Amino acid sequence: MPSPAVWNVVLDAAPDADVVLATDFPVTGRNEGGFADLTPHLGLDCALWQTVAPVRVPTSGVDQDEYLAPWLTEVTRSGRTVRAILGYCAGSVFAGVLAERIAARQPTAPQVVVFDPELVDVPTVHLQFGRVVGNMTAVLTPAEVSELADAAQRLAARPGSTPAAFAAELYAVFEPVGSTALRRAGLDEDYAAELVALVGSFMTYLGVAAGLDPRPGWSRATVITSATPTSGLNRMRATAGAAPIGIADEVRFAVEHRDLLRTPEVAATVAGLLAAGSRAGR
Structure with missing residues (x-):
């Protein structure tokens, strides 16, 4: 089991089972759906772990590698294969970066699915x-x-x-x-x-x-896009001077950003993507 200060186990599985990672900053009482809402509807036969952000006082000089290290170390220590990485909003940045780093550590690159990904400015x-x-x-x-x-x-x-x-x-x-x-x-x-x-x-x-560049990881990601114009790719495409974001695929839903992770149709689509990715990786 991973340290609860590093990963929150949303769905447990046998120690030798694969793991899906989810990057988000959930807090009690927020009005947005979270991976705890999505996970029960994915039909996973493996574990799902969600990031627990380090407790830090913000400064302009946080070491990025040091910040990422606990997440990566716990995954490596577990011996599990990372089947997929999911990211929500700003957490999609970490999903893209972790996907690239984990792909260098295991034979098969993890699948990447991100929900209204944001480049943080x-x-x-x-x-x-x-x-x-x-x-x-x-x-x-x-x-x-x-x-x-x-x-x-x-x-x-x-x-x-x-x-x-x-x-x-x-x-x-x-x-x-x-x-x-x-x-x-x-x-x-x-x-x-x-x-x-x-x-x-x-x-x-x-x-x-x-300070991180998720675009290499996003280049092979499926993006789940809401109807909210100020979120995700909708916002980036409407921002003057913003560089285009390369992705592998996009699925759009007529739901608000806050409801993406608790909408049944979204869950069904993501379940299908993960099932197809699991079969392709075997």
Whole structure:
């Protein structure tokens, strides 16, 4: 079994069974579907592990190889063959990179399926931070929400900021406000600190993703695309000056981004892709 601080076992299987990896940053209470929603409908005969992001305070200089190492080390230590790698939103960056690194370690390259993949830039970090704040309106006052939104807008407008530096600055603004709000809501100091650190880990996750190039892995990926214009390939194709993204195939669904991983038709399509990939790999 992998370390629970590195991989969350969504579906277990025999120790010698293959594994499907899923890259995402799930948190309790988010309004988006997750791999825990998708997995029961895939009909897998192997394990499925989901990433657990390292607990880190965001900086502009996180070592990417060091960040990825625990995930790769645990997979290697397990002795399992990675059958496929799934990625959601910004997690698709890690899916693409892990796919390339794992392909160099085993005879057959893992299949890659990504859901509304995102190349992380400053607007992506800004959007995701806004979602974090939006999910905390039960404990933040309207003035605190406004303070955080205004600070994020001001920092995002500064020329030359990198996504990693922007993420670190956002966390520096959020940390004292979030800590105060959570303690005011009655949480003890340790639990409040844990929740605030989770936001820091998410900002680090985005900052690291921004510095990675997933395009070699995406070049052989099947992309599952939602109808949300501000997500995934829809957003990238509508962004002026954005470089085209090469992929192997795309399947589009008339559902919102937040519902991709909990839509039965999506699950059926992905189950078919994974079954076909499993047969092809034998």
